Amino acid sequence: MFRAGYYLQGTTKFALGQFTQAEFALAKYLAYVPSDRRAVWLIAVAALRQHGASRAIEYINLLLNRVPADAATLTLLGNAYVADRKPAFALQQFQAAAALDPENLKIKAGVAISEIDAGQTEQGLAQLEQLFAGETGAAVVGPTLVLTELRAGRVGKAAETAASLVHRNPDNPLYLTLLGEVRASLHDDVGAQTTFRAALAVDPAFTPATRDLAQLYLAAGRGDDARKVYTGLLS
Numbered sequence: 001m002f003r004a005g006y007y008l009q010g011t012t013k014f015a016l017g018q019f020t021q022a023e024f025a026l027a028k029y030l031a032y033v034p035s036d037r038r039a040v041w042l043i044a045v046a047a048l049r050q051h052g053a054s055r056a057i058e059y060i061n062l063l064l065n066r067v068p069a070d071a072a073t074l075t076l077l078g079n080a081y082v083a084d085r086k087p088a089f090a091l092q093q094f095q096a097a098a099a100l101d102p103e104n105l106k107i108k109a110g111v112a113i114s115e116i117d118a119g120q121t122e123q124g125l126a127q128l129e130q131l132f133a134g135e136t137g138a139a140v141v142g143p144t145l146v147l148t149e150l151r152a153g154r155v156g157k158a159a160e161t162a163a164s165l166v167h168r169n170p171d172n173p174l175y176l177t178l179l180g181e182v183r184a185s186l187h188d189d190v191g192a193q194t195t196f197r198a199a200l201a202v203d204p205a206f207t208p209a210t211r212d213l214a215q216l217y218l219a220a221g222r223g224d225d226a227r228k229v230y231t232g233l234l235s
Contacts, residue, residue: 003032007039010046019046023055030059035066037073044076053084071101078110087117105131105140113144121152132161138168146178150185158182173199173206180212192216204232 010026013019026043030036040063044056060077078093091114097107108131115124128145131137142165149158159182165175180195193216199209210233217226 003029006032007036010039010042014042014046019049022046023050023052035063037063037067037070041073041076044080048080048083051083053080056080057084069096069100071097071104071107074100075107075110078114082114082117087114087119090114091118105134105137109141109144112141113148116148116152125149125152125154138165143174143178146182150182155182155185159186171202173203173209176202177206177209177212180209184212184216189216189220200229200232207233 006025006029010022010024010029013022013025023043023046026039026046030039030043033039040059044059047053047056047059057077057080060073060080063073064077074093074097078090078097081087081090081093091111094107094110094114098104098111101107109128112124112127112131115121115127117124125145125148128141128148131141132145142161146158146162146165149155149161159179162175162179162182165172166179169175176195176199180192180199183189183192183195193213196209196213196216199206200213203209210229214226214229217223217229
């Protein structure tokens with residue numbers, strides 16, 4: 001009776017965005033049912049939402065001490081290690097998850113990103129590019145590949161990837177924003193502004209495009225235009 005009530009309270013608080021209360025209630029539930037995978041996933045995510053990566057790692061490891069590992073739990077543990085800034089541990093978890101679910105593109109992308117974070121930049125980028133070239137990989141890894149290429153200073157490759165994404169789906173505000181960020185990196189301010197405005201024409205409430213366009217205006221000394229962009233978002 002009590003255990004079901006704690007679980008219901010935890011899931012309700014989580015749905016309401018009250019993550020501290022959700023974690024408290026789910027911890028009480030797990031004291032009765034420590035091997036409930038879904039409850040552990042939920043409490044771990046609640047901890048992550050509160051910047052409690054170390055707590056999330058502890059919750060998941062306690063579960064893995066009791067039940068056989070599965071790809072979903074290992075992936076969540078990998079994400080927790082990413083949040084805890086431990087890329088080598090994250091890479092181990094993503095690799096183990098990929099071994100259990102070798103066709104999962106998101107897990108493969110997690111492996112590649114963790115390799116990059118762990119200093120294996122060329123290997124990780126090569127894997128991301130290979131996934132992007134697949135028939136179904138573009139939507140999964142495309143945005144990550146653009147941002148990773150930018151961070152690695154491979155602006156030309158980032159431009160090719162972003163242009164390919166926009167060609168596939170010209171009405172996707174995320175793809176347009178990524179293309180704008182690449183153009184800004186190339187100091188093509190006019191092209192970047194045009195692309196950010198195109199993203200906002202598709203979705204006026206798309207915050208990344210609003211932020212990037214306003215920052216571009218501010219850098220050019222156009223404070224009034226930046227203010228108008230933010231006012232348009234608020235309206």
